């Protein structure tokens with residue numbers, strides 16, 4: 014599905030719809046330019062799934078792990094490539110069957126990503142308007 018959201022409230026509503034369908038083991042890829050809203054979208058999902066910790070961009074840490082209704086791994090591969098990711102053991106974290114994994118800049122580690130990953134494309138349209146496309150999962154309502 015592809016939709017236009019007009020403000021943060023609508024982004025949150027869509028994030029919660031997706032959160033309700035997520036299962037242990039899922040990989041969620043988020044694509045879109047800087048400021049498109051990738052981290053914001055992940056934050057709304059994690060909040061809904063009972064993560065109480067502060068949620069911000071994992072750009073410098075590469076990986077942040079959160080605990081709520083599931084274990085969550087939030088990656089940002091902006092600064093590293095596939096070989097470096099394997100060296101750091103991120104391939105194993107990515108295939109953890111009991112956690113839900115969110116991936117920003119997945120194009121940098123393409124060989125490590127599963128074919129069945131849920132794909133989200135976010136596009137800046139204007140100030141508070143974004144186009145959000147979600148593929149590989151059915152949303153209800």
Ligand code: ADP
Nearest residue numbers: 020021024046047048049050051052053141143
């Ligand atoms: P990214 O992770 O893609 O670089 P961020 O989530 O860090 O993007 O930043 C998105 C910025 O855009 C935030 O400051 C957020 O408040 C703002 N924003 C405004 N409107 C929206 C919207 N409808 N959906 C998502 N973010 C929005």
Ligand code: MG
Nearest residue numbers: 051052070117
């Ligand atoms: Mg981000």
